[in-house]
Amino acid sequence: MSYSERQTFLLGSNRLQLELMSLFISDRTNVSCKVISDLAGITCCLDKKHLILYDSKCWKDNLKAEFDSDLKVHLRGSFLVLINVSNNTGIESEALRQGVRGFIYEQDTTDILLKMIHAVLSSELWVSRNVMTDYIQATNKRTPQQNNLLGLTSREIDVLTSITLGRSNEMIAEKLCISPHTVKTHIYRIFKKINVSSRLQAANWSSQHLYL
Template identity: 30%
Template sequence: MKPTSSAPTHMVLLSESSMQSKMLANLMADRLQLECKLTDNTNQIAHLFSGDQNLLLIDTQHFDLTALRALLQNLQSKVSRLVVALFNVIPSSEQEHLAEWPQVKGLFYLNADHNQLLKGLQSLVAGHLWLPRQVANQLVEQNRRPPMDSGSRQMLTRRELQIMELLADGATNLQIAEALFVSEHTIKSHLYNVFKKIDVKNRLQACNWARNNI
């Protein structure tokens, strides 16, 4: 696999505050030769990273999907140089869909042992992807769409184009509403119409469309 980016120099482990997690953080720091910090507070994450390339390892057992999606969305707009890896992921579960986020470069299932985790993280540090074949295949199929023509862009109103530009930059609905001086409900209505016009099913697909067409 081709390298995806420059190597991370700092790492944050997002997991419960336990002796096992502390031992894992120490092991990762020693084996990967990275400065490693442990936290169980999703609100602190963005403040723990340096200006260099960073690696975030998330224990999905201790956070629900809603919280993880909100975290990834927040980090997308606040931390530009970030590689995210998920571990303790339940196979064939909704957790696998978190790999759709562009920062997520690695995913490890619940049955992965420390040796497998270390091997995968070493690959991520080297700038490669580490995704199970099943997840990688799903991502490829999901994004295999015919090339968009200029007509798709022309279907959108000026306001819808403004919204999509902000969406592509990682802004939340509330941030878009504040930037355009309208209500959050209005933004949701616009996005609902845009999704139908450009034939996408979720926010991530819409972001990818915007980056390729606007």
């Protein structure tokens, strides 16, 4: 797949690391890269879905305050991935809630970096199952009134949650104590309500809408 019309913006304080990463990405993909000092550098590009690699080490102490500022504006026009994430910091759930599409950890390899770029620019999430499980458990405390606003029944939300976790129809049926045929019926209705055609699209939709 060609990403020649896409651009990757790298933002952080370690300029040398970002410059080297930019050269590597440009050499291995068709993606044009640019190291920027602040978010103003991508203002003119909001008409396309570009990729922002944001160094998590540069965030201010208050994660939510950072998102509530000008970063949220750019999330609407770009895919945001946090890089240099330390294990066990617990920032993933809040980041996902705010629209982050993936995470690159300090120990990740260059191969993982390239796979992430391909996945995220293909409108996929780059999130481990464990992180997604923690996220759903943390955000599944929404009230029924909030969920009903989405037009989904409580059972459909249960099924959609299982889809997001990567469970098969058989696994969903066993967990919810319903028949596989009933699972298929729920999935058909979910896809129709949220206007998607695949399980991956349904998982992406839930990360952006259902658990905000």
